[in-house]
Amino acid sequence: xxxxxxxxxxxxxxxxxxxxxxxxxxxxxxxxxxxxxxxxxxxxxxxxxxxxxxxxxxxxxxxxxxxxxxxxxxxxxxxxxxxxxxxxxxxxxxxxxxxxxxxxxxxxxxxxxxxxxxxxxxxxxxxxxxxxxxxxxxxxxxxxxxxxxxxxxxxxxxxxxxxxxxxxxxxxxxxxxxxxxxxxxxxxxxxxxxxxxxxxxxxxxxxxxxxxxxxxxxxxxxxxxxxxxxxxxxxxxxx
Amino acid sequence: xxxxxxxxxxxxxxxxxxxxxxxxxxxxxxxxxxxxxxxxxxxxxxxxxxxxxxxxxxxxxxxxxxxxxxxxxxxxxxxxxxxxxxxxxxxxxxxxxxxxxxxxxxxxxxxxxxxxxxxxxxxxxxxxxxxxxxxxxxxxxxxxxxxxxxxxxxxxxxxxxxxxxxxxxxxxxxxxxxxxxxxxxxxxxxxxxxxxxxxxxxxxxxxxxxxxxxxxxxxxxxxxxxxxxxxxxxxxxxx
Numbered sequence: 001x002x003x004x005x006x007x008x009x010x011x012x013x014x015x016x017x018x019x020x021x022x023x024x025x026x027x028x029x030x031x032x033x034x035x036x037x038x039x040x041x042x043x044x045x046x047x048x049x050x051x052x053x054x055x056x057x058x059x060x061x062x063x064x065x066x067x068x069x070x071x072x073x074x075x076x077x078x079x080x081x082x083x084x085x086x087x088x089x090x091x092x093x094x095x096x097x098x099x100x101x102x103x104x105x106x107x108x109x110x111x112x113x114x115x116x117x118x119x120x121x122x123x124x125x126x127x128x129x130x131x132x133x134x135x136x137x138x139x140x141x142x143x144x145x146x147x148x149x150x151x152x153x154x155x156x157x158x159x160x161x162x163x164x165x166x167x168x169x170x171x172x173x174x175x176x177x178x179x180x181x182x183x184x185x186x187x188x189x190x191x192x193x194x195x196x197x198x199x200x201x202x203x204x205x206x207x208x209x210x211x212x213x214x215x216x217x218x219x220x221x222x223x224x225x226x227x228x229x230x231x232x233x234x235x236x237x238x239x
Numbered sequence: 240x241x242x243x244x245x246x247x248x249x250x251x252x253x254x255x256x257x258x259x260x261x262x263x264x265x266x267x268x269x270x271x272x273x274x275x276x277x278x279x280x281x282x283x284x285x286x287x288x289x290x291x292x293x294x295x296x297x298x299x300x301x302x303x304x305x306x307x308x309x310x311x312x313x314x315x316x317x318x319x320x321x322x323x324x325x326x327x328x329x330x331x332x333x334x335x336x337x338x339x340x341x342x343x344x345x346x347x348x349x350x351x352x353x354x355x356x357x358x359x360x361x362x363x364x365x366x367x368x369x370x371x372x373x374x375x376x377x378x379x380x381x382x383x384x385x386x387x388x389x390x391x392x393x394x395x396x397x398x399x400x401x402x403x404x405x406x407x408x409x410x411x412x413x414x415x416x417x418x419x420x421x422x423x424x425x426x427x428x429x430x431x432x433x434x435x436x437x438x439x440x441x442x443x444x445x446x447x448x449x450x451x452x453x454x455x456x457x458x459x460x461x462x463x464x465x466x467x468x469x470x471x472x473x474x475x476x477x478x
Contacts, residue, residue, distance in 0.1 A: 014256030014394040018282040018387050023291075034460035041449050041461055043257040045442050047386060048401055051324070052262075052470060054443050057450060064452030085290070127454075130375075137403040139378025140385075140426055144401065147286060147383035148257050151390075155253040162287055162383065164376040179454040187379055203284050204293050210280050211296060213303030215366075215418040221273035222280055231291060 009157040021151055022201045024159025025113035027192030031062070032122045036156050040191075041124075043152035049141035055128035056145050056186070059177060062122055069176045070125075074188060075117035077169040082114045102199075102232065113161075113190075121192035124149065125166070125173070130184045142186040153191055159198075160191040200229040248396045256390055261440045263398025264352035266431030270301070271361050275395050279430075280363075282391035288380035294367035295384050295425070298416060301361055308415045309364075313427060314356035316408040321353045341438075341471065352400075352429075360431035363388065364405070364412070369423045381425040392430055398437075399430040439468040 012020075041058055049055060061067035086092065086107065095101035126146050130138065146162050153160050166173060166188040173185060205224055212219035224230075251259075280297055288294060300306035325331065325346065334340035365385050369377065385401050392399050405412060405427040412424060444463055451458035463469075 011252040011254070013250040014253050014390060015250070015278075015282060017253030017256070018391055018394075019285050021285070023287055038445065038461050039254075042445050042463060042467075043254060045445060045448060046258050046260070046440050048262055048389070050403065051328075052441070054448065054470070057448050057454075059450045059452075059454060060458060061452065066453040066456075089290075134375045136369075136373045136375060136377050136423065137406065137425065138375050139382050140401060140403050143378050143382035144386035144389075146379075147386040150287070150383075151253060152257055155257075162379060164289065164379050167376065177453045183454065184375065186376065201285050202291070206277065206281050206284060209284060209293065209296050211298045213298075213300065214305040214416045215296075215298060215422065219299060222277050224281060228281075231293070 009155075012155065017151055017154055020201065021154040022159075022198060023161040024192075024194045024198060025109050025161050025190070026195045026198075027119075027121055027159075027190070028195045029119060030121065030193045032158065032191060032193075036158070037122065039156060040149055040152045040158070043155075044145045044149035047145035047148040049144070053141060056142050057127045057129075057183075058149075059125040059127060059179075060122060061125065066177055067123070068118075070173055071118045071120065071123060073169050073172050073176060074123065074166060075114065077167075078114045078117050078163075078165045080168060081165040082110050086110070117190070120190045122190075124189040124191060125177075125185050126187040126189065127179065127183050127185050129180075129182055134184070138184075139186060146187045146189060149189060157193065158191055159194040160189055163188050163190070202229045202231045204231055248394075251394065256393055259440065260390055260393040261398075261437060262400040263431075263433045263437060264348050264400050264429065265434045265437075266358075266360055266398075266429070267434045268358060269360065269432045271397065271430060271432075275397070276361065278395060279388055279391045279397070282394075283384045283388035286384035286387040288383070292380060295381050296366045296368075296422075297388075298364040298366060298418075299361060300364065305416055306362070307357075309412055310357045310359065310362060312408050312411050312415060313362065313405060314353065316406075317353040317356050317402075317404045319407060320404045321349050325349070356429070359429045361429075363428040363430060364416075364424050365426040365428065366418065366422050366424050368419075368421055373423075377423075378425060385426045385428060388428060396432065397430055398433040399428050402427050402429070441468045441470045443470055 061070050091107045096103040128142055150160050166185050170185050206222045210219040210222040211217050300309050330346045335342040367381055389399050405424050409424050445461045449458040449461040450456050
């Protein structure tokens with residue numbers, strides 16, 4: 001590689017982007033230029049919200065004085081969340097003891113992600129003012145923009161991951177970042193250039209998550225295309 | 240137009256798809272073929288969820304016996320929600336009294352949407368089992384897939400709208416659709432072929448929703464590209 005500015009990737013199609021955007025937690029240290037961040041956030045904000053109310057505010061944390069403090073607080077929270085998940089989900093048992101298993105590989109990626117969280121090139125907090133009592137449906141006006149953000153990042157050759165691991169330290173973050181008390185943090189999104197190789201998107205077989213006409217009723221027309229990769233436990237498909 | 244099968248649209252790029260997908264509430268009566276629905280739902284399910292837990296289940300309502308009942312229940316709820324919104328938000332006051340104003344046009348679209356809700360070609364309920372007390376962050380594992388669903392629909396020439404207007408009738412829907420009590424309905428998504436012309440995506444100016452380093456701090460690098468259309472109240476941008 002020469003020292004030239006990285007070229008933007010070839011445009012990918014909308015469907016290909018939806019199919020291939022996966023969680024990225026290993027980043028190169030390269031900063032994200034302002035113009036790319038602007039493009040990513042602009043596309044994030046094209047997402048829908050109830051009555052087009054656009055409640056989401058994006059706080060971008062890079063290397064500023066508040067960002068460094070906030071990243072430090074988040075690093076602690078992410079470390080604790082991961083240790084708790086590691087133990088609850090048995091990452092050090094069963095196939096987790098085999099260095100090359102998917103479980104062990106994910107554990108190593110998570111170790112690195114939380115250990116180096118403060119070096120994450122960009123952390124975006126997706127925030128919003130809460131006008132009513134907290135409700136599960138308020139996210140309908142917030143998380144679509146987070147997904148657009150990740151997809152736009154993918155279009156420009158970046159990767160990231162959507163988390164709610166700020167939950168333990170939301171009050172501390174509000175204080176360090178000067179947020180009013182009625183501002184909720186809906187998501188913490190880590191962004192950067194992906195480092196290394198990343199596996200495919202893996203999901204449950206489509207016919208286990210789609211029902212036709214009523215709950216639990218099979219949808220035989222819901223078929224995974226050839227080449228679909230499944231989460232462990234999902235049956236491979238013939239043909 | 241001949242009577243031939245509609246051809247799929249030319250592929251659009253990921254960024255263009257993100258920029259141009261808008262809420263569609265006027266549908267042609269054409270049914271959505273199984274294969275297209277399968278493609279749309281498959282792309283929906285590529286979206287991320289916490290720990291890749293994939294909690295979302297999609298109940299597809301078309302012309303089946305339960306679907307017809309559920310659409311009838313939803314039509315009533317949507318009608319009530321719209322009447323209440325119409326009055327609360329003053330759709331019949333001010334510029335709403337001028338037939339050609341954006342407000343009056345939106346009101347007509349909403350009238351038609353709720354009046355003909357039962358004819359909506361496809362209604363998808365995005366549901367999930369709730370394992371913990373209801374929380375605003377649970378949507379982080381549900382709404383990204385809803386946004387992917389709308390984007391995939393756009394890629395295939397369909398349009399739709401994400402709503403939470405089932406909220407008034409969730410218990411009735413659960414009963415008619417045979418859903419266990421611990422299943423939450425996160426979103427009701429209407430889908431079909433768009434009818435007529437639709438305006439551009441309009442949003443607030445980017446620099447009013449992006450903050451740099453801390454809450455409320457300007458992000459002068461966050462710039463709307465030329466040609467961006469703004470929600471009413473947003474200042475037009477020079478140059």
